[in-house]
Amino acid sequence: GENVEQHPSTLSVQEGDSAVIKCTYSDSASNYFPWYKQELGKGPQLIIDIRSNVGEKKDQRIAVTLNKTAKHFSLHITETQPEDSAVYFCAASIGNSGYALNFGKGTSLLVTP
C-alpha cells in the first residue's frame, strides 16, 4: 500500500542550531501533510500542517516545505530549545479525502543544552 518514509530516525542537535526532518510519500493523490510532536506517554500534538496548494508555511520557529512534484516535504525547526526534544511524525492524507493519515516512522529529536 501507499506509505510515508521519514528520515532521519534519530537527530541530535545543540541548542540554538536548526533541525530538519524529511519525508517522502508515494500516494500522488495525497493533499494534506501534517506534522505532529509526541512526548513520552502522550498523544501526538499537531504543530504545523500544509496543503498541496501551498509550497511553504511558517509559524514562528517552525516551517514546513512541500514539493509535490518530487513528493517530499520537510520540517524545519530553527533556534532549537531543549523543550523541542520529542518524537516528530510526518503524515500524509490517504488520497485526497483529507480523512485518514499514513504516518512516517518518526524522528527522535534530542536538543542538548
Next chain:
Amino acid sequence: GAVVSQHPSRVICKSGTSVKIECRSLDFQATTMFWYRQFPKQSLMLMATSNEGSKATYEQGVEKDKFLINHASLTLSTLTVTSAHPEDSSFYICSARSPGPADTQYFGPGTRLTVL
C-alpha cells in the same frame, strides 16, 4: 479549542476480560474519529475509521469482532477490546477530524492498556 480527551488514561486488566476506551471531542463536533494503535518506539497504525451513526471501517488485518467501535454521537466514540490478551497490550490513541474544509485531525492523550 480542538481538544480531544480519552478515558481512561491507563488500564490494567486480566486476560479474557473486555475493556472500553472512550474518546470525546470536547469543543467541537466530530463526524469522523479514528482509532490508532502504537507499540513502543513505533509509529501510529490506523486501526479503524469511525463515522457517527454508521459502522466503522476497519483496516486490513484488524479484527472487527475483537475491536468493537461505536460512534453514537458527534462527540463520542468508544473502542472496546473484547477478550483481551497480553498481545493486545499497547497504547491506543484516538483522533477526531475537525469540521469544515480544514480536515485537521486532533489527537487524544492516549490510553495505555496492559493485559496480564
